[in-house]
Amino acid sequence: MGKSMDGICQHCYQLIVGNAYRVTSEEEGITFLNMIVCYPCFMEAKRLGLHAQEINVGNKQPSAQSQVSHRPRPHI
Numbered sequence: 001m002g003k004s005m006d007g008i009c010q011h012c013y014q015l016i017v018g019n020a021y022r023v024t025s026e027e028e029g030i031t032f033l034n035m036i037v038c039y040p041c042f043m044e045a046k047r048l049g050l051h052a053q054e055i056n057v058g059n060k061q062p063s064a065q066s067q068v069s070h071r072p073r074p075h076i
């Protein structure tokens with residue numbers, strides 16, 4: 001318990017509590033940045049224009065599920 005998905009932010013070296021995020025940067029097909037970061041660093045990365053996304057851990061995807069249910073049905 002409490003040891004499931006904790007990690008250390010590779011940018012500020014703080015313990016990541018809650019969601020972890022991956023920041024990547026690619027240029028000419030070469031990935032030269034790929035780190036797991038905490039939320040503040042994720043926001044910072046986005047502000048800097050880096051590619052950053054939430055890491056989906058486990059198989060539950062509530063966001064995708066709600067996306068489907070909220071999708072309006074097209075009436076043609």
Ligand SMILES: [Zn+2]
Pocket residue numbers: 009010011012013014037038039040041042
């Ligand atoms: Zn951080």
